[in-house]
């Protein structure tokens with residue numbers, strides 16, 4: 001059975017031109033491209049803020065910026081990277097790839113898809129505008145704990161709140177679209193258990209998004225009314241509780257970290273089989289592991305609050321539940337390893353990033369386990385050890401997977417192979433510098449250096465300087481990445497339809513670059 | 527182009543999303559500025575743009591639907607979209623219900639010295655006892671009376687439950703192509719919704735003027751007004767959508783097999799209804 005697709009006469013062939021094409025587009029490839037560029041620009045802006053942070057921490061003492069601005073930088077860096085770079089980057093990949101991978105002509109709700117994207121630049125502007133307001137931007141950390149973010153926060157916080165509302169709205173619409181696409185737009189024969197793992201991981205992520213973004217909206221709404229309308233949700237004098245903020249926030253916050261990592265698992269699960277020239281080991285266990293991680297992510301959140309204060313029963317429960325997540329996570333790591341076992345491996349650039357992901361993400365997973373042990377976390381909490389943990393999972397995890405995805409799928413998007421030599425330079429430069437940047441943070445964290453403080457005592461000086469040097473090098477590597485991206489778009493060796501020798505799946509059956517409209521007649525899936 | 531060939535309808539490029547984004551930006555940026563002393567002009571302009579966008583966007587969709595461009599697959603996408611949107615709304619309310627439970631079961635008893643918090647109570651809030659409703663150990667907002675369940679709230683419960691019946695009756699009318707029943711059912715539903723809102727407005731007035739129960743009345747006032755307030759906003763939205771559906775029914779837009787918009791609104795209305803039951807039990811009744 002084949003299904004034909006109809007669309008309006010206005011855009012029968014190829015892409016329309018001009019600026020309005022990008023503003024009004026309903027095409028999943030255009031929208032994917034917009035998301036990816038947005039994410040990349042945000043990565044550079046957030047990266048610039050990280051450079052300010054590392055410059056200040058290069059030496060003990062206060063030298064580059066004043067403490068409040070330092071706090072603004074850590075806050076905005078976190079918010080921009082999470083909501084501006086990683087999440088939109090993953091959605092960009094979803095937009096480009098999900099329809100191609102399930103043989104659909106487009107996303108299920110294309111107009112809404114456009115809106116999901118076009119909210120982002122406005123939300124980003126709102127968020128960044130706080131930097132120029134009287135009293136400065138938000139300086140209470142990306143977790144915006146009350147009462148720092150309510151009683152003691154600058155006026156710009158209300159703009160920050162609405163920026164979060166907009167970002168959440170966009171994410172929810174994007175997630176709804178993905179669910180509808182996966183459930184309703186698969187080509188005939190593409191059963192759920194035949195779906196590529198990238199589609200599966202995004203499908204599950206979409207449920208996480210729909211479940212927790214509204215809770216975040218609730219949290220910032222309560223902040224708004226506590227700040228402006230005299231409610232006392234987070235104020236003990238009225239019977240509220242600042243700790244309540246942390247509960248609401250982390251009910252969102254922990255699933256949020258999995259929102260950022262599950263699609264990354266999907267990307268890696270696509271790349272490794274291609275370059276190991278073997279089928280993914282344990283496909284169905286991967287699906288079930290992803291689903292269990294998603295489920296567990298709802299019931300472990302208070303591991304972020306071990307030192308905040310909770311009844312002992314709560315501490316114990318959240319400790320055991322947290323450690324349990326290691327099981328499905330390990331299933332994944334073992335499956336990737338088993339996929340490579342006895343494969344005929346080659347090490348093209350995407351594979352290098354994917355392998356680095358497996359190694360380095362696992363380091364982050366291990367430190368996560370260490371912090372999941374409640375009594376041990378009393379020592380680690382709010383130190384650089386945590387900073388090291390989440391940068392291993394987010395930078396060498398989520399971000400590396402997006403970069404890997406670029407190297408893997410860019411030939412399909414642009415029709416040009418990426419220059420392997422440049423890609424490898426980018427890889428080695430990044431992977432070395434990122435470890436110089438973050439590995440020492442484990443040591444200074446264990447030695448007791450607190451996070452989010454612009455000054456530190458002398459015994460932390462050496463490792464901080466090394467970390468800063470790694471940071472500058474890593475930042476520079478991403479500037480080099482701009483060159484790689486532009487060069488690939490401009491030209492390069494023509495890519496074949498399959499692109500990679502071991503590639504598998506529907507996206508490799510269409511020509512490179514992918515035509516503006518694909519699968520208008522649904523493909524047959526055996 | 528028609529739905530008969532089983533084709534999927536891909537909409538043409540649309541300017542409504544960007545209009546919506548501009549409207550949303552102006553409305554929210556304007557609101558935040560308003561909170562810090564600016565005029566309400568930008569905020570209102572944003573709201574107007576959003577209303578224009580909604581008319582334009584939904585108008586386009588309705589026209590496409592009426593000209594037969596959609597097939598059953600598109601219909602399914604719309605249904606999924608609406609269903610998961612409602613789920614996201616459920617989670618939004620869940621956050622506020624969670625806050626209510628947390629305050630009642632934990633934070634207020636702790637402030638009164640419960641669990642291992644004896645010193646919190648002794649040193650910070652001596653003499654504070656855990657009761658509900660409460661405006662907290664700081665006695666925020668001063669003396670007040672709480673809102674009992676058996677007056678207006680009970681009537682409102684009856685109103686909303688009846689409106690659930692009338693909309694189902696309207697749906698039956700639609701399914702057996704009885705236009706009169708459809709339209710009467712919808713009119714009754716809209717009327718019940720409007721009366722509900724009227725009662726709620728009166729209840730707020732009563733709370734503010736007679737009971738000294740305000741948004742600033744500590745945790746009780748905060749949870750009471752935020753939960754019922756957000757619910758009221760959703761009822762308002764629901765009534766508006768019902769009204770649109772009523773007009774469309776009068777114009778004969780819906781057929782026995784093609785009436786997604788009707789069902790979407792009906793789902794939404796039931797959702798609003800169920801949230802109310804939660805409110806009735808946990809906000810009004812179990813005090």
Ligand code: HEM
Nearest residue numbers: 257260261303304365368369371372377381382390393394
């Ligand atoms: C093996 C699985 C993991 C475990 C057991 C784990 C455990 C933890 C724990 C216990 C903390 C809190 C430490 C503290 O504040 O004292 C934490 C913090 C954090 N984790 Fe993980 N984690 C895991 C995986 C991940 C992943 C995959 C991500 C993201 C992709 C992630 C991102 C974060 C972030 C961002 C923070 C810090 C939040 C903050 O306070 O700013 N973690 N993790």
Ligand SMILES: [Cu+2]
Nearest residue numbers: 254257301304
């Ligand atoms: Cu966590």
